[in-house]
Amino acid sequence: MTxxxxxxxxGGLPSGLLAQLEAESYIGPATFGKQLFLTExxxxxxxxxxxxxxxxxxxxxxxxxPGARFGPRALRALTHVNGSYHLDLGIEIFDYLRVVxxxxxxxxHGLWEPSAAAIRERVGEIASRGIMPVVLGGDHSxxxxxxxxxxxARGHGSFGVIHFDAHADTADEIDGNLASHGTPMRRLIESGxxxxxxxxxxxxxxxxxxxxxxxxxxxxxxxxxxxxxxWERGANAVLDDVIAEALDGPDAVYLSVDIDVLDPGFAPGxxxxxxxxxxxxDLLRMVRRIAMETNVIxxxxxxxSPPYDVSDLTVNxxxxxxxxxxxxxxxxxxxxxxxPEGETTT
Numbered sequence: 001m002t003x004x005x006x007x008x009x010x011g012g013l014p015s016g017l018l019a020q021l022e023a024e025s026y027i028g029p030a031t032f033g034k035q036l037f038l039t040e041x042x043x044x045x046x047x048x049x050x051x052x053x054x055x056x057x058x059x060x061x062x063x064x065x066p067g068a069r070f071g072p073r074a075l076r077a078l079t080h081v082n083g084s085y086h087l088d089l090g091i092e093i094f095d096y097l098r099v100v101x102x103x104x105x106x107x108x109h110g111l112w113e114p115s116a117a118a119i120r121e122r123v124g125e126i127a128s129r130g131i132m133p134v135v136l137g138g139d140h141s142x143x144x145x146x147x148x149x150x151x152x153a154r155g156h157g158s159f160g161v162i163h164f165d166a167h168a169d170t171a172d173e174i175d176g177n178l179a180s181h182g183t184p185m186r187r188l189i190e191s192g193x194x195x196x197x198x199x200x201x202x203x204x205x206x207x208x209x210x211x212x213x214x215x216x217x218x219x220x221x222x223x224x225x226x227x228x229x230x231w232e233r234g235a236n237a238v239l240d241d242v243i244a245e246a247l248d249g250p251d252a253v254y255l256s257v258d259i260d261v262l263d264p265g266f267a268p269g270x271x272x273x274x275x276x277x278x279x280x281x282d283l284l285r286m287v288r289r290i291a292m293e294t295n296v297i298x299x300x301x302x303x304x305s306p307p308y309d310v311s312d313l314t315v316n317x318x319x320x321x322x323x324x325x326x327x328x329x330x331x332x333x334x335x336x337x338x339x340p341e342g343e344t345t346t
Contacts, residue, residue, distance in 0.1 A: 133298050223242075263277035
């Protein structure tokens with residue numbers, strides 16, 4: 001069995017700590033991918049990672065089944081990962097990327113405004129340094145402060161969003177709540193953080209939102225690829241259009257994946273399951289291709305609710321979404337001759 005690999009050791013980690021981090025997934029500290037755990041902005045400057053993973057354990061905005069607050073912890077502790085060599089691409093991920101775990105935004109129980117501010121600040125500490133944030137939700141409302149933080153750092157309207165989801169999350173309000181997990185995409189477009197014409201949604205299906213919300217989406221120029229289109233045309237053909245639409249003007253992509261874009265047979269551990277979704281065989285390769293072919297500057301994976309999961313199936317699929325993106329980024333880095341510190345590799 002191949003051991004998991006650490007993405008560099010510029011700070012001279014003690015051998016005992018390295019041994020804990022490189023051990024089996026059920027041994028040692030529960031950090032994402034068993035990578036180094038950092039807590040201070042100054043440590044980001046010291047280690048200069050390419051990617052920093054941060055948790056956003058908020059689920060008080062959900063409308064049906066709660067539990068996504070436990071998603072970040074589960075994605076660190078309950079996934080089975082026994083290596084980081086990507087078979088399809090023939091690449092050791094951490095030979096080319098330095099990845100750290102930057103802990104969690106400090107959520108205030110039941111209080112949206114301070115919790116959203118904490119997420120925006122934590123993600124901003126990463127994005128403002130040119131490091132790619134990978135945000136582990138939490139329900140989908142966390143995308144509002146997370147993508148806003150990236151826009152603060154990079155410029156409002158400077159990137160497109162590729163949003164995989166069963167639901168559009170574009171309602172104006174739900175039960176009077178402007179910060180529901182069904183409203184974040186409208187908030188991002190209304191604020192100007194993302195242009196509607198570069199907001200591309202993939203995998204929508206089912207019976208919500210209603211017609212007036214869909215009409216609002218059309219008025220903003222949002223691009224929508226329903227599950228039926230993927231069934232008819234195939235994932236790769238649809239993804240050609242998705243990438244072109246997200247980058248129609250911008251030069252970068254924020255990738256947001258609600259795990260309920262997968263069929264509930266593959267992701268039962270989520271708050272609002274909707275039958276008829278994608279299979280992992282397609283979604284994993286779609287996000288990998290996005291990472292390989294576009295400038296992905298941020299990512300979030302949301303709505304993983306471990307209390308409703310079966311045999312950690314949802315958790316492992318969500319983890320592999322991040323792993324595939326990291327592999328795609330490593331592949332690009334290898335193609336340009338760069339290593340974890342930007343050095344030329346031979």
